[in-house]
Amino acid sequence: MEEARRLDKECWICEACGMQFAPSPNPPPECHICTDHRQFVPRGGQKWTKQEQLKQRGYRNMYQKHEANLFGIATVPKVAIGQRAFLLQTPNGNLLCDCITFLDDATIDIINGLGGIRAIAISHPHFYSTNAQWSAAFGNVPVYMHEKDKQWAGFEHGNVKYWSGESLHLWDDITLVHLGGHFAGGSIVHWASGADAKGVIVSGDILQVGGDRKCVSIMRSFPNFIPIAPSHARRIGAIMETLEYDRLYGGFFELEIDTGAKKIVRDSLQRYVEWIHKDDPNA
Incomplete structure (x- = not known):
């Protein structure tokens, strides 16, 4: 806990994307996540903050129980991108799927209670x-990131564990699955016993759930509208066919597919490929 308190004061956080950088007296010259073509520097320019400043500004985390042993966590008002993380409970330990920027004592106490x-x-x-x-x-729990995204780490601390290959079984029925696409190391979580043993995917926005919750999409960049090549869609689709799942949770609140997710992913990726290849000028 003392280390976490130290990082409150010594680490700069990009206000646009929420990335925390290694301790330094001055903020970095730029955020390499935001200057990449997949993200953006806001019109008002690069701005920095620290965790202690976020706490003073009155942010708080909210929690939603989605199903037995799965809780969503997000910050209000929205910080940076505004994604949610998931606490996935299993008999042999809990996994935090993805991460959010804001962390306070209430969150620590609540998660420890779970x-x-x-x-x-x-x-x-x-x-x-x-x-x-x-x-x-x-x-000081391990943080699993795919090695293909190693270059993007803003703070390569000692608890980072880079993994390689197409999948990594963690424990019980939890497996990390490499899809690529949005980023070279883009990965999802497969939880086999979720959704009443029909299987759950926690996808972040590697597979982005549509607003109608009846489709998913894949993009090189969502904010800048850059698509992914059809070959990537086919490869991702082939990997998803090997997994058993019925429910899919996206990276933001209210973006989840409660049932029939496998067929929806299959149909969405097939439609994606068809439209990318469509050459009718009147379509």
Whole structure:
């Protein structure tokens, strides 16, 4: 906990994307996440904050129980991108799926009351946020990131565990699955016993749930509207076919597919490929 308190004061956070950087007396010259073509620097320019300043500004985290053993966590008012994280409870320890920027004592107490955190798994760099501080606050737990995204780490602390290959079984029935797409290391969580043993996917926005909750999409950049090549869609679709699941949770509140998710993912990716290849000028 003392390490987490130190990071409150010594680490700069990008206000646009929520990424926390390694301790330094002055903020970084730029945020490499925001200057990348997949994200953006706000019109008003690059701005920085610290965790202690966020606490003084009155932010708080909210919680939603989505189903047995799965809780969503997000910050209000919205901080940075505004994604949610998930606390996934299992008999042999809890996994934090993705991460959010704001962390306060109430959140630490609530999560400890639910069994704490055994590890953190992050889908892609846009959701790295303050993972070093979360790890420190819960006993220096490992933070799993795919090695193909190693170059994007803003704070390569000692608890980061880079993994490689197409999947990584963590414990019980939790597996990290590499999809790529949005980022080279983009990954999802497969929880086999979720949704009454029909299977759950926690996708971040590697698979982005549509506003109608009847489709998903994949993009190189969502805010800048850059698509992904059809070959990536086919590859991602082939990987998803190997998994058993019925429910899918996206990276933001109210974006989830309660049932029939596997067919929806299959149909959405097929439609994506068809429209990318469509050459009718009147379509």
